Amino acid sequence: MESINNQVLSVSQLLAIKQLAIPDYQRPYRWGAKNISDLFTDLATHQDKSAYRLGSVVFHQHADIDETLDIVDGQQRTLTLMLTVKALIEVLDEERRSGKERATRFQRQDLRQQLEALKAPIHDFMAREHFPSRDSELNLRRNYLELRRLVARPEFDEQQIDFLLNRCQVVCFVLQDISEAFQFFDSQNARGRDLAPHDLLKAFHLREFAEHEASLKAEAVAHWERLPSDELANLFALYLYRVRQWAEGKSARYFGKGEVDLFKGVNLDRVGHFPYVESLRITHHFVDEYNSQYQRKIDGQRMVFPFHLDQMIINGRRFFEMAEYYQKRVAAIVAKESGPVQGQSVTLLGEALTPMACKVLSTLSSYERRHRTGDRYVRAMFDCALIFYIDKFGSQGLSLAIEKCFIWAYRCRIRQQVVQLATMDNYVLEHNLIRAIRDARLPGDLHGFPLPSMSRQENKNNRNGSEDELVGLFREMKYYE
Template sequence: MTNLSMDATQLAKLPSTIISVYDLLADTALEIPQYQRPYKWTGKHINQLFADIAIHKDKSAYRLGTIVFHREGEKKNIVDGQQRTISLLLAARALIQRCKAQALESDDLQERLIALEPLMVDPCFTSEISQKNIHSNYLEVARIVSRADFTEAHIDFFLHKCQVVAVELADVSEAFQFFDSQNARGRDLEPHDLLKAYHLREFSPRDEHLKVATVARWERTKTQELAKLFAQYLYRIRSWSKGASARYFSKDDSDLFKGVNLDTVASYPYVEQLRIAHHFVDHYNGQYERKIDTREMAFPFHLDQIIINGRRFFELISHYQNEVARISAKSWNEHERGGESALDGFAPRIMKVLDNYPAKTRTGDRYVRAMFDCLLIYYIDKFGHAELSRAIEKIFIWAYSLRLQMQVVQLASMDNYVLANNLFRLIKDATRPADVINQPLKSLTSSNSTKTEAIEALFREMKYRE
């Protein structure tokens, strides 16, 4: 093929089969070529894989993803899926060691595991990164499969009901082309795309009829807007409120937006309030009276809440898309917002200055504005518009003290400042607006910033610049 990318029709015509993990690992033609990148899965990935397997163990089958092969003579080189395949190999070897140490009750399962050992590929890795991760991950998976709660039913499910989609192509360029197409014209999917796929799998069977509309709403949003929503707002707020660093949002951080599946999670005490809210909102909105009064109750989302997987995740993202858009709008003084009167005190001037001072587009100034916006969004998410003008004043002084103190503000500067002066934690623990508004802040004795005269003038008027 000579075209640079495959369209959906071409992808659908490619040869693929669904095979079990056992059949994948028992394929003696399997090869992991030397040109593959180092093995970088960590213990976190291993634990997540087996946690997912435990959740889905009662299903008739569980799909682990796609493996792309390039056929070269008698060999089947893995083009995509190397990380997953190596991890499955490690798990199988740990299971074989377990059944050698103590025979399984099922003779058939015992025999199949022992018969698998000589069939499996035994790749050689020269990379120190690969060697280190393989060693530590083998120990991690050995701990998991040697536990008493990892039963023979789990072993059978892992080997025979966990599956992969195997795509085999004869042309190596076509194989890599398919690999690129599968990964959205690049090796790494955006974190929000991975979260979309994860939460679609987590849909309750009762909500299956809502999937099409849910995906349509998601797809109507430009990917750049979703990336910004997650990276600039949701990721930072959730991380900073936990006291954790929040510089770059990557796929390794996607677990921050995974929570509980109410259909499969155990009845832990902490889950009950989520379960009650979830079902009550659905019950209220489903009553026949709603057809008369046309009222609809929104789910009470919070930025630092435990995520409810599936439909509620997509509703949460839609909710905060709207909230961020509303808070970012330059209309604070034009009308009443949320039933509250327009801003007063210094707040109207603060918002006007931040939207208009000449240096606002500099990189450092954008970082500081991001701090301001995130904390303001978090405050409104917690307390609504109660004492909002006073909160804006406090948040302004907190955020822009960094701008006036530093000549150059970098991403690390912003992150370090938040963690050292963490008002996100203050809001998280607060029970009333006064807990935030009455927090004392230091005055500045000097300024190292340039082109921020309007901001410095506000600091003087507000008695925060000596």
């Protein structure tokens, strides 16, 4: 067999390899409907490219006579590609049997020949491979049926078939020693784990830049690169992710790689003219047009895109602008919240706060137990609610919003002896002020959000029954009996 080590192979070339095998130590096949959908979205989105990399496949080559190639890394992707091509072959065979061959999408003789050539190696692979995991069998069957439906649709035409077979590529690595293969696999995955979710988003949105905006990439990424990685990680994990999830009534415990799709939206150059996109498209072009007018050189005015925490993301440049916008905005709000001294007047967003709102912020930045893990979780609830309120209503009714957010969030602290991540998440979903903010039309609509007063018997935070600064503030605000 000709060496494929360090070679770039097309999907057709990969699946034509007769020595492919799945070793017994491989984990079960777990790809699901979301992975299938992502694959076909990629095919439709990138089919105008001369080549598109799907990733890498790592093999361990046995030294025996048949030179079996065990797939050490890339099993999920390879099996899914094999199922896709198998489904295409079945569609071709069915149309031939029904006498529709001349009217099908398979009018290109080269594509028909490629599929015919792949029939035997794929059939042989399926015949000799046995999957001990019941999960693998169920997922393979389910995904094959879904792929069978997808490739039979008329929009999956010859152009996409050609793109899949000949221009979608993988990089192959072949290692002779099994320990070397696993070491290589571990190093590849270790590098993957080093990529934080926000790094993955950066890579995605750089690819989504419009071609005519290529010159703006460096400028858009400059602010991103200047920020410490921990600061970006906190921006997304503690604020942007939680607000977006809680506003939809969904859990927001951990922002990992599996959740990055929440910050992938629409590419305005590629998405169709659907009604839901038009307001974004109009705003996007209007802001650019306004800022490019010669009058701006005279009046010095510049319009910022009107971002909202729960809106659809515009891929590419606007994503980086959004991250910069909220990094500055969140940092300014949190700094103001944490800074006031008891008795000192506070201005937030140009709004002079009431004495009670000032006292709330002062207490939160100074009470003795504020550094406990549970108290930090509760503070995160308060911050998210207030940031979301300001994002929607600005400074209007801000003092009352601060009081409302405080009573809502710290009621959880006083009622719980221990506050964990799950405690915080469950509390928000059961008493969802953030969703109420999303649904409100006017600041006054939040007056109707129920915040019952508490009794001494409900205070589980201080087991000795003493009152701390938080309880004293609740009592002063008439929420503690």
